[in-house]
Amino acid sequence: xxxxxxxxxxxxxxxxxxxxxxxxxxxxxxxxxxxxxxxxxxxxxxxxxxxxxxxxxxxxxxxxxxxxxxxxxxxxxxxxxxxxxxxxxxxxxxxxxxxxxxxxxxxxxxxxxxxxxxxxxxxxxxxxxxxxxxxxxxxxxxxxxxxxxxxxxxxxxxxxxxxxxxxxxxxxxxxxxxxxxxxxxxxxxxxxxxxxxxxxxxxxxxxxxxxxxxxxxxxxxxxxxxxxxxxxxxxxxxxxxxxxxxxxxxxxxxxxxxxxxxxxxxxxxxxxxxxxxxxxxxxxxxxxx
Numbered sequence: 098x099x100x101x102x103x104x105x106x107x108x109x110x111x112x113x114x115x116x117x118x119x120x121x122x123x124x125x126x127x128x129x130x131x132x133x134x135x136x137x138x139x140x141x142x143x144x145x146x147x148x149x150x151x152x153x154x155x156x157x158x159x160x161x162x163x164x165x166x167x168x169x170x171x172x173x174x175x176x177x178x179x180x181x182x183x184x185x186x187x188x189x190x191x192x193x194x195x196x197x198x199x200x201x202x203x204x205x206x207x208x209x210x211x212x213x214x215x216x217x218x219x220x221x222x223x224x225x226x227x228x229x230x231x232x233x234x235x236x237x238x239x240x241x242x243x244x245x246x247x248x249x250x251x252x253x254x255x256x257x258x259x260x261x262x263x264x265x266x267x268x269x270x271x272x273x274x275x276x277x278x279x280x281x282x283x284x285x286x287x288x289x290x291x292x293x294x295x296x297x298x299x300x301x302x303x304x305x306x307x308x309x310x311x312x313x314x315x316x317x318x319x320x321x322x323x324x325x326x327x328x329x330x331x332x333x334x335x336x337x338x339x340x341x342x343x344x345x346x347x348x349x350x351x352x353x354x355x356x357x358x359x360x361x362x363x364x365x366x367x368x369x370x371x372x373x374x375x376x377x378x379x380x381x382x383x384x385x386x
Contacts, residue, residue, distance in 0.1 A: 098141075098170045098198070099170075099198050099199060099236035099268075100141055100170065100172060100199045100236050100238065100268070100269060101236045101268045101269060101296075103140050103141060103170065103361070104269055104296045104298075104361055106360065107360055108360060108384075109355045109360050109361075109362075109380070109383055109384050110139075110140035110360060110361045110362070110384070111139050111140065111351075111362055111363075111364060111376070111377060111380065111384060112139045112140045112141045112142060112143065112172075112298075112361070112362075112363045112364065113134050113137070113139050113142050113143075113363075113364050113366040113373050114142070114143045114144075114145065114363065114364065114365050114366055114367075115127070115130065115131045115134060115142060115143070115144055115145070115159065115366065115368050116144070116145040116367075116368060117144065117145065117146075117155035117156050117158075117159055118155060124155065127155075127159070127368060128159065128162070130368045130369070130370055131159055131162070131163065131368070132162075132166075132167070133370035133374075134366060134368075134370050134373045135163050135166075135167035135169045136167070137370075137373055137374060137377055138167075138169065139169065139373075139377075140170065140361065141169065141170035141171065141172055141199070142163050142169050142170070142171055142172070143171070143172040143173075143174060143201060143271075143363070144156050144159045144160045144163070144171060144172070144173055144174060145174045146173075146174040146175055146176045146203070146205070153175075153180075153188055156173055156174060156175075156188075157173065157188065157191045157192055157195055157197070160172070160173040160192070160195070160197050161195040161196070161197065164195075164196065164197065165196070170198075170199065171197060171199065172199040172200070172201055172238065173192050173197050173199065173200055173201070174200075174201045174203060175188060175189070175192075175200050175201065175202055175203065175225070175229075176203045176204065176205030177202075177203070177204060177205060177218075177219040177222070177224075177225040178204050178205040178206070178218065178219060178220075179205060179218075180218070181217050181218060182217055182218065182219065182228070183217070185219070185225065185228070186228070186232065189228070189229060189232045189233065189235075190232065192233075192235075193232070193233045193235075198234075198235060198236055199235065199236045199237075199238065200229055200235050200236075200237055200238070201237075201238040201239065201240070201271065202222055202225045202226045202229055202237055202238065202239050202267075203222055203225075203239070203240055204219065204220075204221060204222040204225070222239060222240075222262055223261050223262045223265045226239065226262060226265040226266050226267060227265050227266065229266075230265070230266040236268045236269075237266055237267050237268050238267065238268065238269045238270065238271055238298075239259075239262045239263070239267045239270055239271075240270070240271060240272075240273065241259055241270040241271070241272050241273070241284075241288070241297065242255060242272070242273050243272050243273065243275050243280045243281050243283075243284035244273075244275065244280055244284075244319060244320060253287075256287055256288055256291045256293070257291070259288065259293055260291055260292060260293055263293055263295055267295055268295060268296075269295050269296045269297070269298060270293075270295060270296070270297045270298065271297075271298045271300050271363055272284075272297065272298065272299050272300045273300060273319070274300050274301065274302040274313065274319060274365060275299075275300075275301075275319060275320070276319065276320065276321055276322055276325050276346075276350070277320060277322045278299075278350055278353050278354060278357075280320065281299055281354075282357070285297060296361070298361050298362065298363045299354055299359060299362050299363065300363045300364075300365060301347050301350050301351055301354075301362055301363070301364050301365065302347070302364075302365040302367075303343045303344050303346070303347035303364065303365075303366070303372050303376060304325075304329070304339075304343040304346070304347075305339060305340040305343040305344070305367075305369065305372055306333075306336060306339055306340070306343075307329055307333030307334070307339060310329055310333075325346060328342045328343070328346060340372070343372075344372060344375045344376055344379070345379075347364070347376060348376055348379040348380065351364075351376070351380065352380070352383065355380075355383060364376060
């Protein structure tokens with residue numbers, strides 16, 4: 098099923114993200130976690146591509162497993178900056194052969210050890226989106242950044258780049274994590290004003306341990322509200338308490354999004370079935386409406 102078909106539904110939905118193992122030895126553990134999340138029957142599951150595309154073979158494998166064994170719609174991430182165009186085309190063809198209908202098209206992080214862009218490589222995500230459109234009947238998603246992309250000096254430039262991606266054939270957008278819903282609502286107003294009309298799926302990350310906060314800040318510079326900081330300060334040294342508080346904070350965000358007319362939320366569940374299940378349980382009656 099295409100995600101664009103799911104997004105027309107007007108009732109609250111949750112989807113979850115998983116990431117492939119970095120080594121073959123860890124594959125079984127990741128697959129077990131993935132299967133536990135799939136058993137929750139989310140509206141769809143996304144499978145990340147890994148730094149530098151190194152886990153691409155497992156992305157296709159896991160996305161196919163989710164779809165064919167559990168009957169859950171799968172969304173395969175595809176980053177392009179670290180691979181030649183021919184290598185990316187091969188992955189697109191593998192996804193097509195596996196019956197995967199949904200691709201999240203991403204540029205990916207620029208490799209630090211080489212020049213950018215390299216010959217016969219992609220420079221921007223919109224180039225990848227255009228290529229995907231020519232290689233199959235895919236539903237294409239792309240990323241968006243409510244607080245602005247870290248490489249964009251001005252938010253208006255970031256929206257212009259986003260509009261360029263959408264105009265190349267994007268069917269929906271998924272946001273980077275955020276911890277203040279007002280940031281999203283402001284972003285949606287600015288994006289709609291500039292003609293970005295495709296569905297935007299908020300991405301919510303339940304922070305279940307204090308070390309995640311350092312990674313979040315180093316990777317994205319995401320704004321952390323004082324209320325969130327207080328939770329980390331109070332419970333960060335107690336793993337069980339921090340997980341419970343992180344799930345509660347994410348649940349509160351999701352309820353607010355649903356209450357304000359957003360029907361589809363994507364949860365960055367970090368291969369943690371217990372976190373995905375806890376959030377879904379907190380929303381059980383809401384999701385049944």
